[in-house]
Amino acid sequence: MVRFPGSCDEVDALLACRRFGEAELLWHGERTVGDADAVVIPGGFSYGDYLRCGAIARFSPVMEAVGRFAAAGGAVLGICNGFQVLCEAGLLPGALLPNTGRRFLCRQVEVEVASAASLFTRACEWGEVLSIPVKHTTGRYYASEEVLDRLEADGQVVLRYRHGQNPNGSARDIAAVTNRERNVMGLMPHPEHAVDPLTGSTDGGRLFESLAAGLVPA
């Protein structure tokens, strides 16, 4: 679990990971991800979101290590600000733009599993609906039409906001995408805030469960 100055969801995400496996925090100045089987980039406001969300974080030493880890096939999950960082780093296609409504959003949304073939959704069924909160100002997924067509054709769209629930104006209701190799995924909703019945939904746990299941040797 990477921690940048300005991260704020790393502890929730760390605890969510620990429900399904072992997890440790990784400071942004680290030059290696150690013996991690997967890396999670959490939500927050890395480096104060200066310039653009994720623009500075992508040049941190740990992100160079994450880039090498991803290139070698390692599983990388970016949540919210982590999604923005992965897009800025070029590890995921597209970019996140300010919400069409201009406002900070904080609400529960329903997303549909558009691909259960990913490392991050393999415990889910195709079409399954997950209730997970979003909380962001800059979450409108954008990519060119050609790239969007390719993402859909290649099954790289993993989660979509349910019809009528797109909170931020994301292209084609996209809530989560993977890279072409499908080992890196970014999503705007916060699965780490939906792992305990206390907060109303445990659907977010399905993603951590999927990730952990894929890493355990059979």
Place this chain on the structure above:
Amino acid sequence: MKARVLIRPKEGILDPQGQVVERALPALGFEGVSNVRVGRMVELELEDTAGIEEMCERLLANPLIEDYEVLLLEPAADPAS
């Protein structure tokens, strides 16, 4: 050398901030304003301008969603001279 980099959302990309500004202007009596785009401006002092394009491509702008324009300005006048 002083440089000014103007960064704005690419044409065709919805700019909600620009729309809000555009809608606010008539309320002040300014009619006939359209296509308002809100961006940002970065000012730099450079010893050498050779790297400025690369700075824009790699950090100052995200070329996927933003256009940028570099203006090279005269060095500021030295008050002592």
